[in-house]
Amino acid sequence: MTHPEQDDRLKEECGVLGVYVPEQEAARIAFFGLFALQHRGQESAGIAVSDGFRVRMHRDMGLVNQVFTPEVLRSLPGHLAVGHTRYSTTGASVLRNAQPIYCQSLVGEIAVAHNGNLINARELREEMERDGEHFETTSDTEIMARIMVRHMHSGPEVAVREVMRRVRGAYSVTVLTPKVLIGFRDPSGIRPLTAGKLGEGYMVASETCAFGPVGGTPTHELEPGEMVIIDSQGMRFARGHDTEPGGMCLFEFIYFARPDSVMYGTSLYTARERMGQTLAKEHAVEADIVVPVPDSGIPAALGYSRESGIPYREGMMKSRYIHRTFIQPDQRMREMGVRMKLTPLEDHIRGQRVVLVDDSIVRGTTTKQIVKMLFETGAKEVHVRITAPPIKFPCFYGIDMASKGELAAAVMTIPSLCEYLGATTLGYLSIEGAVEAVGRENGRFCLACFNGKYPISIPPDMSKHAFDDPPEVGQMAALANGQLRLID
Numbered sequence: 001m002t003h004p005e006q007d008d009r010l011k012e013e014c015g016v017l018g019v020y021v022p023e024q025e026a027a028r029i030a031f032f033g034l035f036a037l038q039h040r041g042q043e044s045a046g047i048a049v050s051d052g053f054r055v056r057m058h059r060d061m062g063l064v065n066q067v068f069t070p071e072v073l074r075s076l077p078g079h080l081a082v083g084h085t086r087y088s089t090t091g092a093s094v095l096r097n098a099q100p101i102y103c104q105s106l107v108g109e110i111a112v113a114h115n116g117n118l119i120n121a122r123e124l125r126e127e128m129e130r131d132g133e134h135f136e137t138t139s140d141t142e143i144m145a146r147i148m149v150r151h152m153h154s155g156p157e158v159a160v161r162e163v164m165r166r167v168r169g170a171y172s173v174t175v176l177t178p179k180v181l182i183g184f185r186d187p188s189g190i191r192p193l194t195a196g197k198l199g200e201g202y203m204v205a206s207e208t209c210a211f212g213p214v215g216g217t218p219t220h221e222l223e224p225g226e227m228v229i230i231d232s233q234g235m236r237f238a239r240g241h242d243t244e245p246g247g248m249c250l251f252e253f254i255y256f257a258r259p260d261s262v263m264y265g266t267s268l269y270t271a272r273e274r275m276g277q278t279l280a281k282e283h284a285v286e287a288d289i290v291v292p293v294p295d296s297g298i299p300a301a302l303g304y305s306r307e308s309g310i311p312y313r314e315g316m317m318k319s320r321y322i323h324r325t326f327i328q329p330d331q332r333m334r335e336m337g338v339r340m341k342l343t344p345l346e347d348h349i350r351g352q353r354v355v356l357v358d359d360s361i362v363r364g365t366t367t368k369q370i371v372k373m374l375f376e377t378g379a380k381e382v383h384v385r386i387t388a389p390p391i392k393f394p395c396f397y398g399i400d401m402a403s404k405g406e407l408a409a410a411v412m413t414i415p416s417l418c419e420y421l422g423a424t425t426l427g428y429l430s431i432e433g434a435v436e437a438v439g440r441e442n443g444r445f446c447l448a449c450f451n452g453k454y455p456i457s458i459p460p461d462m463s464k465h466a467f468d469d470p471p472e473v474g475q476m477a478a479l480a481n482g483q484l485r486l487i488d
């Protein structure tokens, strides 16, 4: 089996949602909402529901449409639901760690869906185990679930405040109790979360793109440290914790989130077009066509073309049906992987000086193969232009880069990386250019993987498999004293 650690691609994070729809079947609505969040995690999916009295749940490994059938949805009655799509960052990718995480105690039951990653999971869990708490998973999310369930008898506000007081890290969370739906965002506001209306009811989701398909309307992007409580009284917002340094993950704007989502009041499609425009200003070049790496490079390539006046042309077709999970990790298959996914359009490429626009270079494997493919197809020149500034540091806040010991831009200078890619020239958008394109003048962003300034400090022994025994790991990277080092 392919262990996710061995796959070198930049990984998504997780998608969370919650719906509260009096008189309606919440599971069915959550199911369609989760389709819109599938890009945020493809390892497992789950929905927990309540009919006002009892919490029921179904989750399994796989994509949303593999996990849920009409029969399964019928077995989940109730008007409240939370849902999750997972890409693991703490705890192996196995069924018991799939989300929502369910916890029961003498005072009640809850189901928790989490996007993000906790920094102090190890110390908290050790402390809680010393206090007699028993954990059933190896995921960091269960820590939040257990803190919450212990305090729910004092009301949801108190329970959320207690979580925010104790955990450190990135978390956008939706929680279901038999009668209440809760959403909250960490005090740094690293991961997105938006609340809104859904008919006579309400909805909370990682991204605004989940609202449209189920007829919802996003109305409020949660502030860092803010919570939303939804019950029979309606929807109310409350502060859970003072705002702390940090801000929204810049990578959400560049790549992770769907382009039809809105964050910080900005359409991500428009932000990505603007990134392409700025990239054209920062790294102009004489060329014949601007070609996107589909699909993620398309808006930026359009922006680059508009700004430079160089015509936009599709240069390769992407197979819609080859899912990345099927791509094997050994080098030969990885190289095949790009060919299996992308086929060049020879008529468009042959004899052309190409500006190739993509969102990011992680290890560089993908870009290297695309450049090679374009030259083999007859391109005269290939000028690579990338909208993510060079990624030099791993992410510990919910994006799986921590396992990469080979961030191309961390181990090579730009000229040597250009040579490694086999490109004619290579240009990256600057951090300032990317932030400016989002258009939030005094914007709060996490920029740690670009500049190494971690808004929430990272302990040296951070490990995805802190609680997996035996650890199901290969080589992992950690940041210790500002230095990237490998741990087994």
Ligand SMILES: O=P(O)(O)OC[C@H]1O[C@H](OP(=O)(O)OP(=O)(O)O)[C@H](O)[C@@H]1O
Pocket (backbone or CB within 6 Å): 008, 009, 010, 255, 293, 294, 295, 296, 297, 324, 358, 359, 360, 361, 362, 363, 364, 365, 366, 367
């Ligand atoms: O580690 P590297 O080899 O440098 O990979 C970087 C590429 O990986 C991602 O695309 P991916 O093919 O994973 O999926 P996408 O279709 O969502 O863009 C990203 O958009 C870059 O194109």
Ligand SMILES: NC(=O)CC[C@H](N)C(=O)O
Pocket (backbone or CB within 6 Å): 012, 013, 014, 086, 087, 088, 089, 090, 091, 097, 099, 114, 115, 116, 117, 118, 139, 140, 141, 398, 399
């Ligand atoms: N990518 C994420 O947001 C992961 C959430 C959580 N840390 C988990 O591993 O399940």
Ligand code: SF4
Pocket (backbone or CB within 6 Å): 190, 248, 249, 250, 251, 252, 394, 395, 396, 397, 398, 399, 446, 447, 448, 449, 450
């Ligand atoms: S380190 Fe990078 S990927 Fe991780 S949250 Fe910060 S900006 Fe996003």
Ligand SMILES: [Mg+2]
Pocket (backbone or CB within 6 Å): 293, 294, 295, 296, 297, 358, 359
């Ligand atoms: Mg891509």
